[in-house]
Amino acid sequence: MLGRVNRPGNTGAVGRGTARGQTPGLIEAHELTKRFGDKVAVDHLSFTVEPGRVTGFLGPNGAGKSTTMRLICGLDRPDAGTAAIGGLAYHQLARPLATVGALLEARSAHPGRGARNHLLFLAQTQGFPARRADEVIDLVGLRDAARKRVGGFSLGMTQRLGIAAAMLGDPRVLLLDEPGNGLDPEGIRWVRTFMRQLAAEGRTVLVSSHLMSEMSVTADHLIVIGRGKLIADASTQEFIQRSSERSVLVRTPDPARLRKLITAEGGTVASEDSADGVASLAVTGIAAPRIGELAASASVVLHELTPRVASLEEAFMELTADSVEFGDASAGAGGANRGAR
Amino acid sequence: MTAAQAHSAAELRTAEPAGPPWHGFGRLLQAEWTKIRSVQSTVWSLLAFVVVAVGFSTLIATVISHDWNAPGNHPNHAELLADPTAVIFGAGLGLGQLAICVLGVIVITSEYSSGTIRASLLAVPKRIPMLAAKALVFAAIDLVASAVAVFAVFFISTAILRSHVSITLSQPGVTRAVIGAVVYLTVLGLFALAIGGLIRHTAGAIAIVIATVIVVPPLVGLIPGTIANHVHGYLPTVAGQLVAQTSQQPGDVTSGWQGFGVFCAWTAVLLAACGWLLVRRDA
Numbered sequence: 001m002l003g004r005v006n007r008p009g010n011t012g013a014v015g016r017g018t019a020r021g022q023t024p025g026l027i028e029a030h031e032l033t034k035r036f037g038d039k040v041a042v043d044h045l046s047f048t049v050e051p052g053r054v055t056g057f058l059g060p061n062g063a064g065k066s067t068t069m070r071l072i073c074g075l076d077r078p079d080a081g082t083a084a085i086g087g088l089a090y091h092q093l094a095r096p097l098a099t100v101g102a103l104l105e106a107r108s109a110h111p112g113r114g115a116r117n118h119l120l121f122l123a124q125t126q127g128f129p130a131r132r133a134d135e136v137i138d139l140v141g142l143r144d145a146a147r148k149r150v151g152g153f154s155l156g157m158t159q160r161l162g163i164a165a166a167m168l169g170d171p172r173v174l175l176l177d178e179p180g181n182g183l184d185p186e187g188i189r190w191v192r193t194f195m196r197q198l199a200a201e202g203r204t205v206l207v208s209s210h211l212m213s214e215m216s217v218t219a220d221h222l223i224v225i226g227r228g229k230l231i232a233d234a235s236t237q238e239f240i241q242r243s244s245e246r247s248v249l250v251r252t253p254d255p256a257r258l259r260k261l262i263t264a265e266g267g268t269v270a271s272e273d274s275a276d277g278v279a280s281l282a283v284t285g286i287a288a289p290r291i292g293e294l295a296a297s298a299s300v301v302l303h304e305l306t307p308r309v310a311s312l313e314e315a316f317m318e319l320t321a322d323s324v325e326f327g328d329a330s331a332g333a334g335g336a337n338r339g340a341r
Numbered sequence: 342m343t344a345a346q347a348h349s350a351a352e353l354r355t356a357e358p359a360g361p362p363w364h365g366f367g368r369l370l371q372a373e374w375t376k377i378r379s380v381q382s383t384v385w386s387l388l389a390f391v392v393v394a395v396g397f398s399t400l401i402a403t404v405i406s407h408d409w410n411a412p413g414n415h416p417n418h419a420e421l422l423a424d425p426t427a428v429i430f431g432a433g434l435g436l437g438q439l440a441i442c443v444l445g446v447i448v449i450t451s452e453y454s455s456g457t458i459r460a461s462l463l464a465v466p467k468r469i470p471m472l473a474a475k476a477l478v479f480a481a482i483d484l485v486a487s488a489v490a491v492f493a494v495f496f497i498s499t500a501i502l503r504s505h506v507s508i509t510l511s512q513p514g515v516t517r518a519v520i521g522a523v524v525y526l527t528v529l530g531l532f533a534l535a536i537g538g539l540i541r542h543t544a545g546a547i548a549i550v551i552a553t554v555i556v557v558p559p560l561v562g563l564i565p566g567t568i569a570n571h572v573h574g575y576l577p578t579v580a581g582q583l584v585a586q587t588s589q590q591p592g593d594v595t596s597g598w599q600g601f602g603v604f605c606a607w608t609a610v611l612l613a614a615c616g617w618l619l620v621r622r623d624a
C-alpha cells in the first residue's frame with residue numbers, strides 16, 4: 001500500500017543503509033546509558049526491535065522513552081553504550097531519511113515556515129524530488145494547509161506534519177514518540193491503522209506511549225522501561241497472559257492451613273483483608289485448579305476461588321510501580337523478565 | 342495514501358554512488374537556501390538592513406551638504422577630504438550592520454528556538470556539513486545584500502555631496518574601501534552566526550554580538566596606554582572595519598587588509614568552535 005519496502009532477506013536495494021551481514025531495519029540498543037547531570041535518564045538499556053511488527057515502547061512519564069529515541073537517532077550522545085539500525089550507527093547512514101523516519105516528542109518545525117517548505121528543505125537534504133513533499137502532505141491529509149505557516153497549526157496538524165516528515169524517505173524504520181499526542185479519537189485511530197499497515201509491509205515500527213491501553217490494541221510486542229531500565233520485553237500476548245495469571249483470589253475461613261498447603265507447593269500468599277472470619281488471600285505461583293485440588297485434599301473450605309484477570313493497565317502499573325517503589329529497578333525487573341523469556 | 346507513494350519509493354532508495362566527501366553538498370546548499378527564503382523574518386531583516394543603511398546615509402549626507410556653508414567649524418569637512426568613505430559609511434552602515442548581526446544570529450538560533458535543529462540533524466547527522474552549508478548560503482546572501490547597500494550608499498552620498506567635495510572610485514583607496522565595506526559586512530554576518538551557534542539562544546547571542554560590535558570597542562578605547570591601544574586595534578570589528586577606510590589613519594594598529602585578516606581569524610576560530618561544539622552537544 002505504501003510503496004515497496006525491501007523486506008528482510010529480500011536483496012535488491014537493501015545493501016544501502018545496512019551494514020554487511022546485518023538484518024536491515026533491525027534496531028539494536030546495547031547498554032545505552034544517558035545522564036543529565038546527576039539524573040540517570042537511561043540506564044544500561046539493551047533491547048532489539050524487529051522488523052515486521054509494531055513494538056510498543058512503554059513506560060510512565062519520565063521513564064526515559066524520549067531520551068532513548070533521541071539516542072537511537074543520534075540527536076543525543078550516549079554516555080555509554082551503542083545504538084544501531086541495521087548494524088549501523090545513525091550518523092553512518094548515507095541518506096538517513098531513506099532508512100529511518102522519526103517523529104520526536106518536541107516540536108521540530110519553524111512556526112514561521114510553511115508546512116510544504118519544511119518538508120521541501122528536508123527532501124532537498126536527501127536529494128529527493130520536490131514532489132515527494134507533496135506526496136507526504138497528501139499521505140497525512142494536510143493538503144489544504146500545505147502553504148500555511150506551521151505556527152498556526154493545531155497540535156493534531158503539527159503531529160501530522162511530523163508524521164509526513166518521518167515518511168518523506170519511505171523509510172524502512174519508524175521511530176514514533178507518542179504519536180497520538182494531541183490527536184482526536186479519529187486521528188488516533190488513523191495513526192493506529194497507519195502503524196499496523198507499516199508493520200504489515202515489513203517495516204520496523206517502534207512507538208512509545210505512557211498508556212498501556214493504547215499499546216495493547218496497537219503493538220505486537222512490548223518493551224517496558226521504568227527509570228531508564230528495562231522492565232519487560234515480551235510479546236503483547238505473553239504480557240497479557242503473564243499479567244492475568246499473576247494472582248488468584250481465594251477466600252477461606254481457614255487461611256492458616258491453606259497458606260501452609262500453598263507455600264509447601266511453592267506458591268506465595270498475600271493476605272488482603274478479612275471480614276466476618278473469612279480471609280481474602282492473593283495467591284501467586286499456583287494456578288486456580290491446583291489451589292482447588294490442594295484445598296479439597298485437605299478439606300479446607302473455600303468460599304471463593306477466582307483467577308484474577310488484571311487489566312493490562314493494572315499489570316503495567318504494577319510493573320512500573322515496582323521500579324519506582326524499590327528504587328532499585330532491577331529487583332522488579334528481574335522477576336518480570338524471568339516471566340517473559 | 343496509496344498510488345502517490347508507490348512510484349517514488351524505488352527512486353528514493355537508489356543507491357548512492359561513492360564519491361568525494363563533498364558529494365551531496367550541493368543539495369545541502371539548496372536546503373539551506375530554502376530554509377532562509379521561507380521564513381519572513383530573515384527576508385525582513387535583509388530589507389531592514391538595506392533600507393536603514395541607505396536611508397540613514399542619505400539623511401546624513403543631506404544634512405552635511407545643507408550645512409556646508411553655515412557658520413561654525415565643521416570637523417567632518419576635513420575628515421571627508423582625508424577619509425571620505427569613513428564619513429559616508431560611518432553613519433548608515435554603522436547602524437545597518439546591526440541588522441546583519443541580528444540576522445546572522447537568528448539564522449542559527451531560530452533552529453534551536455523552533456526545534457528545527459532536530460529535523461535538520463536527523464537529515465544531516467554528520468552535522469558539520471549542515472553548518473558549512475548554512476554559513477555559505479548565508480554568506481552569499483549577506484554578500485549580495487551588502488554589495489547592494491554599500492554601492493547604493495556610496496553613490497547616493499557622493500551624489501548629494503558632489504557640489505562640495507568630489508569623491509570617486511578612481512581616487513586612491515576608495516575602491517578598496519568600498520569593496521572592504523562589502524566584505525566586512527559579509528564576514529560580520531558569519532561572525533554573528535558563529536556566536537549564535539555557540540550561544541544557541543537568540544536574545545543572549547544578539548546581546549553578545551551587539552556588545553562586541555558597539556559597546557566594547559569604545560570602552561577599551563578609553564583605557565590609556567599602548568597595550569590597551571593594541572588590544573583595541575585587534576578587537577574583531579575594530580580591526581575588521583579598517584578595510585573600509587580610504588587610507589590608514591594615525592593610531593591604527595594594522596593596515597586595512599591586515600585588520601580584515603584579524604577579523605577573519607576571529608570569525609574562523611569562532612566558527613570552528615561552533616562546529617566543534619555542534620557535533621559534541623546534544624541537539
Ligand SMILES: Nc1ncnc2c1ncn2[C@@H]1O[C@H](COP(=O)(O)OP(=O)(O)O)[C@@H](O)[C@H]1O
Pocket residue numbers: 036039040041059060061062063064065066067068
Ligand atoms: N535535556 C534534558 N535535560 C535534563 N534532563 C532531561 C532532559 N531530557 C530528559 N531529561 C530527564 O530524563 C528523564 C527521562 O525523560 P524522557 O526521556 O523525556 O522520559 P519519557 O519520554 O519516558 O517521559 C526525565 O527525568 C527527564 O526529566
Ligand SMILES: [Mg+2]
Pocket residue numbers: 062065066067105177178
Ligand atoms: Mg517522552
